[in-house]
Amino acid sequence: MFIEKIKSEGLSQLSYLIGGGGxxxxxxxxxxxxxxxxxxxQLGCRITHxxxxxxxxxxxxGAPILAELTGATVYHGPNAAGDxxxxxxxxxxxxxxxxxxxIEVLETPGHTDDSVSYVLYDQSFGDDAVAVCTGDALFVGDVGRTDFYPDRAKEVAGLxxxxxxxxxxxxxxxYVLPAHGAGSVCGDNMANRDFSSIGYERAHNKMLQITDRDEFIAAKLDEHHYQPPYFRLMERLNLEGGTPASRVLVPAPLDLKxxxxLAKHSVLVDVRDVTAYLGSHVAGSLALPVGMLxxxxxxxxxxxxxxxxxxxxxxxxxxxxxxxxRIGFDNIAxxxxLPIPGWAAxxxxxxxxxxxxxDEVARRVEERPSGWQLLDVRSQSEVESGVIEGSRHIYVGHVPVELESLSRDTHYTVMCASGARATVAASVLVSQGFNNVDVFMGSMGAWQSEGHAVADKPA
Structure with a gap:
């Protein structure tokens, strides 16, 4: 029996090829x-399920697409939101x-109504279970989010x-084989590794330390998660079945003309490192480094x-x-x-x-210059652990819809935990005509490392 993990970077999604005996x-x-x-x-096997x-x-x-390629049958849990x-x-x-x-099926609802886990047995070596594919029910260091049914919040947390x-x-x-790892939007506290066991999680997973059902429900209700707008597209495609991704995913190179x-009607997305964007970028482009796309x-x-x-x-x-x-964005022109020197030429x-x-941010926080605002774009859970006094909080994903609440006459210094998300948020502002924007590189990490005070909540 073999278990091959395939990790999709960026999404931190984990899928598995499991088999033996052809x-x-x-x-x-x-x-x-x-x-x-x-x-x-390569492993001498045919995909059957x-x-x-x-x-x-x-x-x-990719299930419906892989089924067409292999002739395998696709199985999904009961109680899906549609057919x-x-x-x-x-x-x-x-x-x-x-x-x-x-493979034995266990219904494990809660994250979604249709969640199931698959218990794996090696028929050539003993009768005990070897591993379990837990989907988004149980992660390494965390458990699944339960915020997709707000009108049934207590019920699904209990499930x-x-x-x-x-x-x-x-x-x-x-062994525990989850569907996502650290960095995924599906959990906040996953360990930075993709392997574990039921015993290790029982001993070290904080959510599994909660043995009282009502206490567990209360803890889940106290969590805060974000749902990007594109989730609605994923919901539809994953009921109907998405179209295959192009086998050739290298976009066409473009010349300057x-x-x-294209800049007149296309969204310009700079996928270089944030430091490259900060140093020089095509006017009007958004900063979305490959790892953050x-x-x-x-x-x-x-x-x-x-x-x-x-x-x-x-x-x-x-x-x-x-x-x-992988998230359904196919319309790439x-x-x-062109190297940066060629831009100017x-x-x-x-x-x-x-x-x-x-040092500069500390000076501004102390002096509070007129027309200056520190903008914190971290998540709600991060903000709840402490903020820089006088900062305003807008989650990075909400910046586009909060533009009308921001003044173009204000000087914004954008911060996050390190500076990466701050650069993404700053690029949104700059692309929309905010001309007085800078990025606090190092952000909260640097602030705390230097021993500066942290307040309880933003302004």
Whole structure:
């Protein structure tokens, strides 16, 4: 029996190819799914089953596409929000075999109503469970969010508690194979590793330390999560079935003339590192580094908008296009990668964003100059752990819809935990005509490292 993990960077999504004895199954495949076929062939296996742990909100499922490629049957849990047109239902107690592997279904609702876990048995070696694919019910260091049903908040939190108790009965030796890892929007406190066991989570996962059902429900109700607008698109596509991602995901290179024309109606997205954007960027472009695309493109770009990438290389443009395709953003006109000296030589309009450090921000906080505002774009949970006195809080994903509440006459210094999200937010402001914007590089991390005071809540 083998278990191959496939990680989708940016989304921190985890899928699995599992098999032995010439057959294999795939758990939660992503949209660009040729990788599963290729790996199965390398391992001498044919994919016979595809299992989904739940309807994903943060990416397009590759299950219907992989089914067409392989002829495998797709299975999805019961109680979905609609008819999952490409899948059969897998219910509690059902069992499936694929070569050496037996897969048993456990219904584990709470994160979503249709959440299921798949318990894996190695038929060639003992009767005990080897591992469990927990979807978004149980993570490494955390448990699933339960905010997708606000009118049933207490009920679904209680359902998740019950589901976790069911998983804990599998035995401490059982490996935990979650659907997401650290950095995913699906949890706040995941450990920075993708492997664990039931026993380790029982001992160290803070949410599993809560043994009282009512106390667990209260803890879940006290959480704060964000739902990007593109989640609604994912919900629809993951019921109807998304279209295949292009096999060739390298966008066409653009020349300067083409870029200038596209800039009139296309969203310019700079996928370079934040420091590159701050130093020099094409006027009007948004800063969305490759590693942050999956997390924030869905907040800042409407799904039907055409995108033009500003990249450093073919490889970077290809990676960016792949990350965008996984969340359903396919309308990419091309990419521009002329080295910066060439921008000026060709009279391309470009801008820069100033950076300030701890000492300057401390001076401004103390002196409170007229017309200056510190803008904190961290998440609500981060803000609740402490803020810089006098700062205003707007979550980075909410900046586009809060523009009317901001004054173009104000000098904004944008901060987050390190400066990366602050750069993304600053790019939104600058692209919308805010001319007096700088970024607090180091942000809260640097502020606290220097021993400066932290207040309880923003202004």
């Amino acid at each position: 057959k294999a199954v795939v758990i939660d495949p992503r949209r660009d799914c040729e990788i599963y076929v290729e790996k199965a062939a 595809i299992f989904e742990t739940h309807r994903n909100e943060d990416l397009v499922s 999952v047109k490409y899948a059969k239902t897998a219910a509690e107690g059902e069992s499936f075999k694929a070569g050496e592997v037996r 998740l508690f019950d589901s976790l108790q069911k998983l804990l009965t599998l035995g401490d030796h059982v 083409e870029l200038r024309e 999956a997390s924030f493109a869905g907040w800042l770009i409407e799904p039907d908008k055409q995108i033009t990438l500003i990249a450093e290389s073919d490889a970077q443009a290809e990676t960016a296009a792949r990350h965008l395709a 091309g990419y521009f990668a 060709n009279a391309l309009s470009f801008d820069a964003v100033s950076v300030v450090g701890v």
